[in-house]
Amino acid sequence: MDDLLVQVRSQPWFYEFPLPDGSFTTPDIPEEVAQIHTTCRDKLCSIIASEIPDASNLIALDFAPHRGYFTIELSLHFKNVIGRAYG
Numbered sequence: 001m002d003d004l005l006v007q008v009r010s011q012p013w014f015y016e017f018p019l020p021d022g023s024f025t026t027p028d029i030p031e032e033v034a035q036i037h038t039t040c041r042d043k044l045c046s047i048i049a050s051e052i053p054d055a056s057n058l059i060a061l062d063f064a065p066h067r068g069y070f071t072i073e074l075s076l077h078f079k080n081v082i083g084r085a086y087g
Contacts, residue, residue, distance in 0.1 A: 005019060005020070005021055005023070008025060009023060009025065009026070012025075012026055012027065012028030013025040013026065013027055013028065013067075014027065014028065014029060014067055014069075015027060015034075015037060015067060015069040016034060016037075017069070017072065037069060040070070041069070041070065041073050044070060044073060044074075045073065045077075048077050052077075055077045055078045055079075056077070056078070056079055057079050058078050058079060059078060059079060059080045059081070059082060060074040060077070060078040060080070060081045060082070061081075061082050061084070062074060062081055062082070062083040062084070063084055063086070064085070064086070065083035065084070065085055066085070068083065071083045
């Protein structure tokens, strides 16, 4: 597992993802662009908390998972997440 974490941390990523050891991936985009992702993620969390307070037994559908950034966030709130990329 340590070797895999080293490999993951050694390359740039589009999003900053949390890793199992508490570290994060390094995004390869400007900070002002990264803030768009975190702002959207925070809004998503706010909507889940206010509209679906007990999502732990529900399934979420992610119709545009791109690289999984929001899919990972959804997985923290829902029992299961199904991602479906189009295009």
